[in-house]
Amino acid sequence: MNITVKYFGQIAEVTSKEEESLEFTGTLISDLLDDLYSKYGLLKTKDFQVAQNQELVSIETKLTGNEIALLPPFAGG
């Protein structure tokens, strides 16, 4: 299945891109994260939440959408 993964803030700095298109064969969102962790070593050190088709979800959710977003918290003001 082809999905688009979007990255925000510090996460985009770790991946050096704001989005990418990936071929995914797993079941859960956590499976996708495992793929991303092995691709981007520093990702594991970052805090973020995951949205599937623009909706915040737990990483144990089944991956059914075509768009996943990795959203870190921002402190600045």
Add this chain to the structure above:
Amino acid sequence: MSRYNRHIILSEIGQAGQNKLFNAKVLVIGAGGLGCPVLQYLTAAGVGTIGIVDFDIVEISNLQRQVLFGTSSLGKNKAKAAKQRLKDLNENISIFAYPEKLTHKNAIDLFKQYDIIVDGTDNFESRYLINDACILTNKPLVFGAIYKFEGQVSVFNYKNGPSYRCLFLNAPKEGTVPNCSEIGVLGVLPGIIGSMQANEVLKIILGIGKVLTGKLLCYNALTLQNTVLQIKRNDAIIESVVNDASSFNEKLSDFNCELEYLEISIKDNIIEENIQFIDVRESHEQPKVNGLNVSLIPLSNLENNLDKISDSKKKALFCQSGIRSLHAVKLLHINNIDNCFSIKEGATDIIEHIKELQNISSNES
């Protein structure tokens, strides 16, 4: 009133809406990059009661984005300096400046006096404190946060909507997410995000449009991409905050614990040590401290003079009363310069102490 004519002629607002604005009470926490535009637009709009909480002082590096301040505000408390500017913008409203740090001790009583709380702070500790206090006092929270070229906006705790903890349960580990002073920020970005926050405040008061509740707006200033993500309320998380209410007041803020070891007294025998003394007052301020090896580096220009600060020596900073020097120590800490202390006493007391020491030594000889 002709001041509000452009509001009143809008059929969606009218005189009735303008009256709602006048009767509203909004508390803005943090008069920085986000707080400044929020305060400016709420004041101009005629929100009748506005509170400003900020313990910090205006520094030269703030002026790139904190649009309420000018060079005449340097060294002044932000809440007070903002109030002074806003009074000139609109003298018909009540503005209260709280030149103090928001803590678990004062938050609840303060929030109870207002209808809407705006988060314009720059650290997670304050953001979670504000979120939890909003849950406990049942106040809507207009949230904004920025990172370099990106911003996040949402309205939490509004009509049984989600809270910030429903989005990010706990604060990330300290030091893992940098703030603006550590990593930089595009000056106009907090202007955009703060204006969006002001817009949400006005919509809530006026009861028009769709309030940004249950959603997080992510804005990217470089690509102009807006992404709206849906957030669900998590009842269990909110309930646990409510159940923890009794211990809320007892929680200590880390900042207050830190203060104690950032401050020293001139009487702690520091003069004998191998110390770099730094006078952070502006060059015209009197009296000058003689008899010690003092570097003159005004707080307003401190960040441009980091090279004048010794790497190896202990640093003791002072000013007129020990307030600015404490801010200076924090500023150096942010710039990764450690082993700095603020002398609690002001310049006059320090001079007095030096004289006493000289008297003692001349008596001995």
